Amino acid sequence: MQPPESEDQRRRAITAAVALTANTPQAPQRYERQLLSRYQRGEINIEQVISLLDNSIYQVLYHSQATGTVSEAQLQSLLAEARGFNTRHQLTGILLYSDGRFVQLLEGPEPAVRALYAKIQQDPRHTQVVTVSEGPGPSRRFADWSMGLGRTAGPAAAQALDALLVQENLPAPELAEPYLHALLRAFGVPFEEPAR
Ligand SMILES: Cc1cc2nc3c(=O)[nH]c(=O)nc-3n(C[C@H](O)[C@H](O)[C@H](O)COP(=O)(O)O)c2cc1C
Numbered sequence: 001m002q003p004p005e006s007e008d009q010r011r012r013a014i015t016a017a018v019a020l021t022a023n024t025p026q027a028p029q030r031y032e033r034q035l036l037s038r039y040q041r042g043e044i045n046i047e048q049v050i051s052l053l054d055n056s057i058y059q060v061l062y063h064s065q066a067t068g069t070v071s072e073a074q075l076q077s078l079l080a081e082a083r084g085f086n087t088r089h090q091l092t093g094i095l096l097y098s099d100g101r102f103v104q105l106l107e108g109p110e111p112a113v114r115a116l117y118a119k120i121q122q123d124p125r126h127t128q129v130v131t132v133s134e135g136p137g138p139s140r141r142f143a144d145w146s147m148g149l150g151r152t153a154g155p156a157a158a159q160a161l162d163a164l165l166v167q168e169n170l171p172a173p174e175l176a177e178p179y180l181h182a183l184l185r186a187f188g189v190p191f192e193e194p195a196r
Contacts, residue, residue: 007041010039010040014036018036031141035049035053052090053140056109057107057109057136057137057139057140058109058114058134058135059093060113060117061104061105061106061173061180062103062104062117063102063103063104063129063164064101064130065127067125067126067127075097085116086116089109089116091112091113092108093107093108093142094142096183096189098161098187099161103161105180107137107140107142110136130168132169133167133169133172135172138173141191142191154186157186160183160185161183164182167179
């Protein structure tokens with residue numbers, strides 16, 4: 001069978017598949033819908049969709065202190081650097097920056113996440129890197145093979161950040177979820193509760 005080639009054929013295939021799962025627990029979640037849209041637009045092929053839907057996801061959540069002040073330009077160049085690498089290694093996640101603090105969630109295949117985190121921990125652009133949680137995660141929740149960037153210094157973000165900053169080495173990634181969710185909400189980052 002030939003793979004669907006045109007955008008219209010891909011759209012029809014997705015519509016049919018989504019209709020089959022409507023109102024069932026298999027109905028696609030937000031990030032899965034984003035993946036399907038990327039497939040429909042021809043940005044990724046079906047093998048990449050399947051590999052990103054793989055549930056064996058490892059995740060690391062950490063916070064750190066920036067060394068010196070971080071300008072918008074420095075943040076953008078960090079993101080550009082990360083984006084290319086992460087895309088090639090099926091890493092997704094989010095990088096948040098506020099008032100000299102970084103919070104990053106990395107998700108992807110375990111070896112890739114571990115190798116990158118080892119490099120990040122040595123990066124002189126930040127210090128006091130504290131692991132909040134690390135381990136097999138419930139499921140991938142960011143569709144992009146890149147890092148998003150949230151940046152805000154509002155009181156809600158400060159409060160959510162303070163709550164996270166006292167967390168360290170939680171025994172399971174699930175325990176970090178409430179802190180992460182509060183932070184994502186405060187930063188206005190759209191996300192969906194992972195399927196269990
Ligand atoms: C807060 C922070 C987050 C980072 N996140 C990533 C990332 O998601 N992906 C990435 O490739 N590099 C990231 N980096 C950069 C890495 O630490 C490192 O500079 C990069 O992987 C290049 O390393 P190399 O020159 O040894 O290959 C981050 C750095 C900092 C300070």
